[in-house]
Amino acid sequence: MNRFDPAVKTSAPSPDIDATLYEKSGKIYPRQVHGLFATARVAAATVLLGIFYLLPWVQWDGRQAVLFDLPARKFYLFGLTLWPQDFLYLTFLLMLAAYALFFFTALAGRLWCGYACPQTVWTDAFLWVERKVEGTRQQQMKLDQAPMSLRKFRLKATKHAIWIAFSLFTGFMFVAYFTPARELATRLSDFALGPWETFWLFFYGFATYGNAGFMREQVCKYMCPYARFQSVMFDNDTLVISYDARRGDPRGSRRSNTDPKLRGLGDCVNCTLCVQVCPTGIDIRDGLQYECIGCAACIDVCNDVMDKMNYPRGLIRYTTQHELEGGKTHVFRPRILVYGAILIALCTLFAWRLSQRVPVGLDVLHDRNQLYREAAGKIENVYLLKVINKDDATHRYTLQVEGIDGIALAEPGIVIEAASGAVVNVPLAVRAAESALPSSSTPVRFRITAEHDPALSVSAEAKFLGPAK
Amino acid sequence: MPLWDKTGWIPVPQRVAAVLWITFLMAGIATGAFFSAIDPQELKHCVSFPEVGRLGAYTIGFLLFWLLSASSALIAVFFVYPAPPPGAAPGLSEQPADTR
Secondary structure (H helix, E strand, O other), X not given: OOOOOHHHHHHOOOHHHHHHHOOOOOOOOOOOOOOHHHHHHHHXXXXXXXXXXXXXXXXEOOEEOEEEEOOOOEEEEOOEEEOHHHHHHHHHHHHHHHHHHHHHHHXXXXXXXXXXXXXXXXXXXXXXXXXXXXXXXXXXXXXXXXXXXXXXXXXXXXXXXXXXXXXXXXXHHHHOOOOOHHHHHHHHHOOOOXXXXXXXXXXXXXXXXXXXXXXXXXXXXXXXXXHXXXXXXXOOOOOEEEEOHHHHOOOOOOOOOOOOOOOOOOOOOOOOHHHHHOOOOOOHHHOOOOOOOOOOHHHHHHHHHHHHHOOOOOOEEEEOHHHHOOOXXXXXXXXXXXXXXHHXXXXXXXXXXXXXXXXXXXXXXXXOOOOOEEEOOEEEEEEEEEEEEOOOOOEEEEEEEEOOOOOEEOOOOOEEEEOOOOEEEEEEEEEEOHHHOOOOEEEEEEEEEEOOEEEEEEEEEEEEXXXXX | OOOOOOOOOOOXXXXXXXXXXXXXXXXXXXXXXXXXHOOHHHHOXXXXXXXXXXHHHHHHHHHHHHHHHHHHHHHHHHHHOOOOOOOOOOOOOOOOHHHO
């Protein structure tokens, strides 16, 4: 068969379909919107940006409250100090975050995208600057179409200068999560930042500038995996933003005093404001689309129009597929219950593990050069103990070993002293009578206990090797 | 079809994101996992490398992980596009010109 037969050609997308599927997207100028959800979004952005920019300045016990101290390999989270050995907790936190995302997505759609995602929050902040400098949507579009002039250059330069300053400040605050903020600020004012800190400051600053200033909705469309797979978490009872086609169609403009029913029209006046306010440039009236980040701007603007027309609000609203079809929404459905149960179980487990956490670590390594040797008529094994003091105070630990009758340290009465944060290596020998060994490899347990705090105790298992039986 | 071809079915930002962004995330995860298991100070004995400190080692490690995963993604994106049909003129992309 000829590979160039016409059927193959027609099965390829026609230029028209191509253009609508992958339209070369022009710049989107979202129109400013006021209303309940816009206020909620501003409030959420203020709180989240406030947390991001202020948290590194908060002190706790004489140190930065939240500090991912990478150079010292420890994370401070308020009263908690985590070490690389506590990697499990971070994994736990990530799992919690993932399940919380699943749960809230199934329940209420893309709440995260619309209100809390850093991409949305910083884009909104950048849009705010853009509006302050360049004016409204129409003024921005006019400015971009106009040829370069002194005024245009001044406005563009001002906007980018503010954006860049804001981005660099954001980059600085990002680095302040990894290097103490106060120290970093002093060194910045002395022009004494380290090369890596400078690199990350500019890297994060550049990412902020690019993502919030230019990429914007393209990040949601092309870069966000969540936007692509969130649909599998949706069902007919998930809260989505939707246009009520049964009420709105057929659409058409009309005078405010005419009865739309007489003209055979629905409630949608086809003012296209919902399209103009959309930060991703979609028409919500086309139905649920993956580009919709659930920001509810279209709800606010449509409600304004409905008020002006004296129609009831909610032509575009938070609703569910079931409700749109005239049914009822089921909040408590298996999906929600299962996600909820997993989430609660994970939270409980995490809290329990955290409460059981002992701030001392013990690793026991058997000597690699010699399996065992005979000493003083007994079998002797040599180990290397790694004691990690994860507490904020210096401790002295006593050591016990058990698991074989009569097993004992070659030099009894060892006390291991470890400063806060120190990893102490202790080589030591352990002896047991050959007759007491049940096999050539017997598990034994080492336990260290802090001298003045019996609760500060941890144990680790190792093998005691002997002659073949 | 080359990554920089602007006439393709998949927009350039999407292709760039496919290569750089996802691999950025993966490099972050790899860096976290690798360096929580291995202290760069301990690696000093095995590799002769100028003194860069831990922060420098993390950064270099991250960039290397990123380079590695991004190269593999770049090649993957390149190979995702179908090869030209047999007998097609060299340099012809997978879409016959008359459907454009």
